[in-house]
Amino acid sequence: MPLLTALSALLGQGGVLTTPGDRAPFERDWRGLAQNPAVAVAFPKTAEQVSEIVKLCAAHNAAIVPQGGNTGLVAGGVPIAGRAQLILSFNRMNQVRGLDLAANCAIAEAGVPLARLRQAAAEAGRLFPVSFAADGTAQIGGAISTNAGGVQVLSYGNMRAQVLGLEVVLADGTIWHGLNALPKDNSGYDLKQLFIGAEGTLGIITAACLRLHPAPRAVATALVGVGTAADAMALFQAVRASAGPALTLCEFMTDEAIHLGGTPPFKAPSYLLLEVSALEEDAAPQLLIERALEEAMAEGTALDAVIAQSSQQRKMLMGLREAIPEGELHAGGAVKHDISVPLSRMAEMVAATQTLIARDFAGCRLNIFGHLGDGNLHINIRPPGGMALADLNKPAITSAVECLAVQLGGSFSAEHGVGQFRLNSMAAHKSPEALSMMRRLKTAFDPAGLFNPGKTIP
Numbered sequence: 001m002p003l004l005t006a007l008s009a010l011l012g013q014g015g016v017l018t019t020p021g022d023r024a025p026f027e028r029d030w031r032g033l034a035q036n037p038a039v040a041v042a043f044p045k046t047a048e049q050v051s052e053i054v055k056l057c058a059a060h061n062a063a064i065v066p067q068g069g070n071t072g073l074v075a076g077g078v079p080i081a082g083r084a085q086l087i088l089s090f091n092r093m094n095q096v097r098g099l100d101l102a103a104n105c106a107i108a109e110a111g112v113p114l115a116r117l118r119q120a121a122a123e124a125g126r127l128f129p130v131s132f133a134a135d136g137t138a139q140i141g142g143a144i145s146t147n148a149g150g151v152q153v154l155s156y157g158n159m160r161a162q163v164l165g166l167e168v169v170l171a172d173g174t175i176w177h178g179l180n181a182l183p184k185d186n187s188g189y190d191l192k193q194l195f196i197g198a199e200g201t202l203g204i205i206t207a208a209c210l211r212l213h214p215a216p217r218a219v220a221t222a223l224v225g226v227g228t229a230a231d232a233m234a235l236f237q238a239v240r241a242s243a244g245p246a247l248t249l250c251e252f253m254t255d256e257a258i259h260l261g262g263t264p265p266f267k268a269p270s271y272l273l274l275e276v277s278a279l280e281e282d283a284a285p286q287l288l289i290e291r292a293l294e295e296a297m298a299e300g301t302a303l304d305a306v307i308a309q310s311s312q313q314r315k316m317l318m319g320l321r322e323a324i325p326e327g328e329l330h331a332g333g334a335v336k337h338d339i340s341v342p343l344s345r346m347a348e349m350v351a352a353t354q355t356l357i358a359r360d361f362a363g364c365r366l367n368i369f370g371h372l373g374d375g376n377l378h379i380n381i382r383p384p385g386g387m388a389l390a391d392l393n394k395p396a397i398t399s400a401v402e403c404l405a406v407q408l409g410g411s412f413s414a415e416h417g418v419g420q421f422r423l424n425s426m427a428a429h430k431s432p433e434a435l436s437m438m439r440r441l442k443t444a445f446d447p448a449g450l451f452n453p454g455k456t457i458p
Ligand SMILES: Cc1cc2nc3c(=O)[nH]c(=O)nc-3n(C[C@H](O)[C@H](O)[C@H](O)COP(=O)(O)OP(=O)(O)OC[C@H]3O[C@@H](n4cnc5c(N)ncnc54)[C@H](O)[C@@H]3O)c2cc1C
Pocket: 030, 065, 066, 067, 068, 069, 070, 071, 072, 073, 075, 076, 077, 078, 090, 110, 131, 132, 133, 134, 137, 138, 139, 140, 141, 142, 143, 144, 145, 146, 147, 148, 149, 150, 151, 199, 200, 201, 203, 204, 205, 206, 325, 326, 415, 416, 419, 452, 455
């Protein structure tokens, strides 16, 4: 039976999209930079259906591109050119199967949007801490497969730190029922780790058991104006020294960056968004921030500051940060980077990038923002006014910025993954030993190269 006929019989009404018009939004990445045709888009409802799809695709030599919310920034969830590929969407596998409050965990299907899990956790008085601007659309399966970070990694860790167990369909159609809820389990290899951050190249995640945390009862959020990245680092270190893990957010934005997200309440060369959370209502995290800011202003590391006085004001301050990626896209886009360096080299990284761009790419606009407390910055370069993004020498810019990060002991991909867009960077910066181990793992798990070809491994 032809593949599409068999898929339609398996998945029923609404289970397969085949026309070019219906497929198009699934075939193109969030920024519209990569677009290639798929044979169809399939919408399974169960792990058993995913297993059957894998067997059908193997029999018809069609590769599978797993796709969550399609918000990934490296085109990992859309097809490559030159191979028959089926897009496997999780939009119909979107149930929170249940919360176990005694074990502090939730079981969610791969297609549950992160924000919906956060909401379900909040309704039960718990926190699911992975949060970022696209979390209303990004899904559990996609976030696990990219090991997403977001704005609260500082205190709670990235997606990997939340995963207790996984349900995964392997390349021969086997379903691995690894949904355990054990914080401790040393019975051999920790197999779930292999699928976290694997970008759909080793297996297809159909559900996950995820850690929940106590929900903070008091939160204080401040936007602080700073002169330089070195001042921002000094302020971060000072607040972290007094707040410890209660410092749940520390985001850096240059003036150019913040204006892509909105208009800040005051003007400064750069800004730090800080949040301190407390489990008890009377813990007064605001006092802690106020004290730290008073000291920072006396020392000259902070120039100006506002502390949110209501949840509305907090939302407004958070909105300035969260709106940057979309604002940047609407302003014509940028050559984007997602680097990390050790915290001790952060200020140096920012200063060296500013020098590099001014010297070698004169007129380009530098837009730096991101998760300063994690050593992770998005260093994005926009063309000079009047020039199109396409006219920038993207490979030269990317090579220069990423080499700088790697020279400072950092990584060219902190949280977005590799997908299609960072394959050259992998070839340039990943060690031959690491690449060899990755290739051996890929061959062991997916000998026919069925899962997400042309991604992650150059
Ligand atoms: C405005 C904006 C802000 C962002 N902010 C952040 C941020 O702060 N931190 C951060 O880390 N990321 C951020 N991202 C990037 C992106 O949102 C994350 O990478 C997210 O985790 C992707 O989830 P998704 O469901 O959209 O996955 P997709 O984009 O659909 O897929 C991502 C990868 O996962 C694979 N995949 C998807 N589902 C499965 C599955 N069930 N099984 C196996 N493989 C699968 C895909 O094949 C692909 O390789 C941002 C993106 C946008 C657009």
